[in-house]
Amino acid sequence: MSLSVRDLSVAFGRRAPAVESVGFELADGERLGVIGESGSGKSVTSLALMGLLPEYARVTGSVSLDGQELLGLGDRELSKLRGEKMSMVFQEPMTALDPTMRVGRQIAEAYRLHHPRSGAAAREQVETVLDKVGFTDARRVSLSYPHELSGGQRQRVLLAMAVVNKPGLIIFDEPTTALDVLVQAEVLQLIDATLTATGASALFISHNIAVVSQVCTRAVVMRGGRIVEDGPIAELFEHPKHPYTRALVEAAAHE
Amino acid sequence: MSELYQVKALTRSFGKVEALKGVDLAVGKGERLGIVGGSGSGKTTLIRLLAALDVPTGGTIVFDGEPIRAGKPPKGFRSRVQVVFQDPRSSLDPRMKIKDIVGEPLRSQHRRDPKRVEQVLADVGLEPDVLERYPHEFSGGQRQRIAIARALAPEPEVLIADEPVSALDVLVRDQIIELLGSLTKARGLTLLLVSHDLAVVRRLCDSVLIMNEGGIAESGPMAQVMNHPREDYTRRLLAAVPRLKFGPS
Numbered sequence: 001m002s003l004s005v006r007d008l009s010v011a012f013g014r015r016a017p018a019v020e021s022v023g024f025e026l027a028d029g030e031r032l033g034v035i036g037e038s039g040s041g042k043s044v045t046s047l048a049l050m051g052l053l054p055e056y057a058r059v060t061g062s063v064s065l066d067g068q069e070l071l072g073l074g075d076r077e078l079s080k081l082r083g084e085k086m087s088m089v090f091q092e093p094m095t096a097l098d099p100t101m102r103v104g105r106q107i108a109e110a111y112r113l114h115h116p117r118s119g120a121a122a123r124e125q126v127e128t129v130l131d132k133v134g135f136t137d138a139r140r141v142s143l144s145y146p147h148e149l150s151g152g153q154r155q156r157v158l159l160a161m162a163v164v165n166k167p168g169l170i171i172f173d174e175p176t177t178a179l180d181v182l183v184q185a186e187v188l189q190l191i192d193a194t195l196t197a198t199g200a201s202a203l204f205i206s207h208n209i210a211v212v213s214q215v216c217t218r219a220v221v222m223r224g225g226r227i228v229e230d231g232p233i234a235e236l237f238e239h240p241k242h243p244y245t246r247a248l249v250e251a252a253a254h255e
Numbered sequence: 256m257s258e259l260y261q262v263k264a265l266t267r268s269f270g271k272v273e274a275l276k277g278v279d280l281a282v283g284k285g286e287r288l289g290i291v292g293g294s295g296s297g298k299t300t301l302i303r304l305l306a307a308l309d310v311p312t313g314g315t316i317v318f319d320g321e322p323i324r325a326g327k328p329p330k331g332f333r334s335r336v337q338v339v340f341q342d343p344r345s346s347l348d349p350r351m352k353i354k355d356i357v358g359e360p361l362r363s364q365h366r367r368d369p370k371r372v373e374q375v376l377a378d379v380g381l382e383p384d385v386l387e388r389y390p391h392e393f394s395g396g397q398r399q400r401i402a403i404a405r406a407l408a409p410e411p412e413v414l415i416a417d418e419p420v421s422a423l424d425v426l427v428r429d430q431i432i433e434l435l436g437s438l439t440k441a442r443g444l445t446l447l448l449v450s451h452d453l454a455v456v457r458r459l460c461d462s463v464l465i466m467n468e469g470g471i472a473e474s475g476p477m478a479q480v481m482n483h484p485r486e487d488y489t490r491r492l493l494a495a496v497p498r499l500k501f502g503p504s
Binding site: 037038151180181182183184185188207208209210211213214233234236237238247248249251252253254 | 293424425426428429451452453458491492494495496497498499501502
């Protein structure tokens with residue numbers, strides 16, 4: 001799916017806008033990195049795309065998914081789109097999952113939102129999709145509660161939930177930041193394989209430019225609510241034009 | 256290098272969970288040792304014991320020739336060994352002024368030394384006008400500078416740092432790593448640095464301890480472990496570090 005964001009601004013109350021005149025294009029099947037530090041506006045941007053900002057947020061501009069304008073849509077229309085056309089994977093799977101519900105049921109509920117009257121099919125889908133995200137014991141996992149799984153396993157469950165309705169766009173918000181290196185490498189590989197298999201477009205939000213360089217083909221760099229630079233990854237990191245991008249690349253090259 | 260810490264068969268269990276399974280370790284005076292491992296590898300448990308903030312289930316820790324008994328450190332230990340934690344937000348008392356926070360370890364030595372407080376704040380790059388202010392008025396990076404100043408105030412020999420830059424943004428992180436490097440070098444401090452991030456350890460330490468599942472997977476001089484890892488676990492860990500695919504030419 002293609003995504004076109006134009007002149008997007010978000011403000012909360014009387015404070016300075018959190019996001020100001022942000023624009024980018026995401027072609028069908030493309031993976032775009034959104035790089036920034038805390039307060040850069042990268043997460044607010046993704047929440048605005050998903051229609052997940054609180055009501056008092058003032059959102060202006062245009063966000064169009066395969067030609068359909070998303071800003072201004074009501075809750076019902078948005079919930080129809082969420083999951084089916086676009087989905088999101090958050091940083092902290094412990095807070096994104098319901099601690100009181102077996103993970104299989106949580107995935108089934110996400111599926112049934114878009115496939116009503118599908119009890120048996122939903123159960124089947126749960127195991128298929130858990131299989132796809134690399135669990136060899138899908139049945140046992142589906143009967144587990146979130147706290148019974150490791151951080152990496154929980155993140156794979158979230159990925160399963162995000163892809164169960166085969167959306168055309170997946171937004172990843174710091175999906176591996178809470179994981180340690182070995183698990184991070186596994187999850188990144190899995191994300192890469194899943195995107196390749198489904199052909200979904202992806203928006204990949206991260207403060208870690210090394211991670212972005214591994215997953216994405218293009219990136220935008222955000223600072224203070226604005227995009228300071230964008231371009232293909234190779235060009236952006238080999239010949240950074242903006243001093244801020246240059247500083248980020250130098251810090252990453254140190255490591 | 257004479258030995259500062261001698262650790263033998265150290266274990267720590269929490270109920271049925273064995274967080275440390277018999278660790279042997281020697282740390283030399285002035286050594287800068289990085290302790291690396293995934294979550295649950297036992298690295299934080301180990302340094303909490305070395306800082307005498309926790310009591311081992313078994314084994315012994317000898318510090319500069321004197322045993323640490325049941326969490327009771329030898330006299331002077333609390334000033335000689337200082338700790339910097341990951342999150343400066345929770346490790347600085349929000350109701351205290353900066354001058355009192357940084358002066359606290361001096362007060363416990365019955366010293367009142369405003370000059371010393373000003374000096375260590377200057378050493379970490381902060382102006383005297385911060386003295387009368389409170390922690391919430393500072394950014395994460397500045398709060399970590401304050402935490403480092405507090406740790407340095409009593410002129411310790413050992414600095415123990417638990418993920419000191421993990422909560423910080425990329426650029427600030429870079430500055431704090433530089434600061435920790437120059438301060439420990441200038442003072443000849445013994446540094447025990449815990450991090451899940453090999454890159455941080457590589458920049459600050461000259462030897463490294465790789466932990467896995469409560470034990471030591473591999474240890475040795477930094478260059479040797481990084482360039483010629485002997486253990487499969489270390490090799491996997493090194494290979495997993497995300498590298499910048501393209502860089503400045």
